[in-house]
Amino acid sequence: MSVRIRFDGEEIAGRDGQTIAGVLLGAGRRSWRLAGGAERGVFCGIGVCQDCVVTVNGIENVRACQRTALEGDVVEREAR
Amino acid sequence: MTRRVAILGAGPAGLAAAEAALSAGADVVVLDEGERIGGQYWRHHEQLTDRRMQHQHARFARLGRVAEAATVHREASVWRVDTAHGIRVHALVGPADGSDREALTIDADALVIATGAHDRALPVPGWTLPGVITAGAAQALAKRDGAIVGERTVVAGSGPFLLPVADSIALAGGSVAEVVEAAGVAAIARGWGRAPWQLAGVAGKAGELAQYAGGLLRRRTPFRFGQAVTRIHGQGHVEAVTVQHVDAQWRPVAGTERTVTCDSVALGHGFTPRLEAAIQAGCDLSPERFVVVDDRQATSVASVFAAGEVTGIGGADTALAEGAVAGFAAAGGSLDDRRISGAVRARKRMHAFATRLATHAIGPGWTGWLDEDTIICRCESVTRARLSEYAAASSRAMRLATRAGLGACQGRTCGRTVETLIAADVDFDRRPVLSSIRIGELARLHHAEHKEQE
Incomplete structure (x- = not known):
């Protein structure tokens, strides 16, 4: 079973049930956000630090480590 | 009339509280932010979790079955707790960070706060590079997602939690370059070797740790004592770390630096209790900033109880025992009741274990590596x-x-x-809104009709 999401205009496949962070890491992505001009990705992994936030289907500030990836999710980078 | 007990958190402490409160005849409502019960200790996914990473699985399975007799609200972000006129808990229920979650209000006769703790990771030069995560993140990603953050990870910080983290990374397909523990061998021998008879009752815990240590040996993973990761190197991502000796105060010792090649780092220097709900409820804190509780796990606020890491860092077994006592007492049970005597004894044994964790407390000298x-x-x-x-x-x-x-x-x-x-207290834990919710959701609550729990 697999789930496909779009990130950076690319289709990425993950395992069914994985979080968005899990899908991105599985595809070799370590970072997906800019903070103070530098790349950031997952840090606390349990929804506390807010470092991994992405825009999902137009909704901003979604924690990638908490949100289960759903088929067809469009995931976009954020910058602060 | 049946007493209603609301429980914040469905980790070991919260689930044990639910089981005990049900056994004492209460109507139990559990609220947890996760998609599944279990908290951080039993974080899992039915298909993705490697069973070898799930410890005390039988206990979890039993607690999970028991919890079915309670009302369990998963994906519930509790954003306010009122204790001024009876106990009222406000939550939003729905997928993480969704924009149209449902409002939920729970009134209860007693409250058990079992909100747990999260990792504390000390800053290190380079720690914002992609590939640096907390030890808890490495554990959560391995357990929940079957994912690793890199191919070769240095696990660094302090405390026995580093062992299961290294184990999970290896089971998930990663390789651990080194485990780096800041406490020195002498301190560990003093802390854990003293009065060993006190630890005789926690053989299960010792066995679990021995199993992880065996895994390190089998995989020939070096374990360093009295050392710390004092710098993380890389352009755009982790390429190496500096590992350095630290003294008993965690001051880095000049001239002892070594470079270890790696592509990821998992940092864990202990845990920070999640206190905001307890603070909002009005509970007194100790000078060490844990919720103060008595023998019944009762806080300074009437009908409010607390258990697990918010009352002191002690691990899952401590949380299970404290949770059972808290749930039983919250339901109106007496500690003289034979049904709870086992948990009271287990709590005493586990506190002997928990005090040993002071061996791994953060030393003030760490700021020397900034x-x-x-x-x-x-x-x-x-x-x-x-x-x-x-x-x-x-x-x-x-x-x-x-x-x-x-x-x-x-x-x-x-x-x-x-x-x-x-060098000053800022009281960051005092937060008017307890969890991350959207301003729009908050505004809509003014108009929404509160859904009352029967």
Whole structure:
């Protein structure tokens, strides 16, 4: 079973049930956000630090480590 | 009339509380932010979790079955707890960070706060590079997602939790370059070797740790004592770390630096209790900043109980025992009741284990590995130098000028560190809104009809 999401205009496949962070890491992505001009990705992994936030289907500030990836999710980078 | 007990958190403490409160005849409502019960200790996914990473699985399975007799609200972000006129808990229920979650209000006769703890990771130069995660993140990603953050990871910090983290990384397909523990061999021998008969009752815990140590040996993973990762190197991502000896105060020792090649780092220097619900409920805290409880796990606030890591860092077995006592007492049960005597005894045994964790407490010398331009507040990218400029100002002026601790995580990640560096208490744990919810959701609540639980 697999789930496909779009990130950076690319289709990425993950395992069914994985979080968005899990899908991105599985595809070799370590970072997906800019903070103070530098790349950031997952840090606390349990929804506390807010470092991994992405825009999902137009909704901003979604924690990638908490949100289960759903088929067809469009995931976009954020910058602060 | 049946007493209703509301429980915040469905980790070991919360589930044990639910089981005990049900056994004492209460109507039980559990609220947890996760998609599944289990908390961090039993974080899992039916298909993705490697069973070898799930400890005490039989116990979890039993607690899970018991919890079916309670009302369990999963994906519930509790954002306010009122205790002024009876107990009322406000939550939003729905997928993480969704924009149209459902409002839920629970009234109860008693409350058990079992909100647990999250990792504390000390800042290290380079710690904002992609590939640096907390030890808990490495554990959560391995367990929940079957994912690893890199091919070759250095696990560093302090405390026995580093062992299961290294184990999970290896089971998930990663390789652990080294496990680096800041406490020295002498300190560990003193802390854990003293009065060993007190630990005789926690053989299960010792066996679990021995199993992880065996895994390290089998995989020939070096375990370093009295050392720390004092610098993380890389352009755009982790390429190596500096590992260095530290003295008993965790001061880095010049001339002992070694470079270890790796592509990822898992940092864990202990745990920070999640206190905001307890503080909002009005519970007294100890000088060490844990919720003060009595023998019944009762807090300073009538009908409010607390159990698990919010009352002191002690691990899952401690939380299970404390949770059972708290749930039983919250339901109106007496500690003289034979049904709870086993938990009372287990709690005493586990507290003997928990006091040993002081061996791994953060030493004040760690600030010696910071650079002036090391980021302290990750959310707002505030450096140590910037904080130092306001060291003499009031904490409010410091926060407003630097924005340290005012970012998206509300000081959860950097709060204690900022307090150390400016040598003043800032009280970051006092948060008007307990969890991350959207302003739009909050506004809509004014119009929405509250859904009352029967």
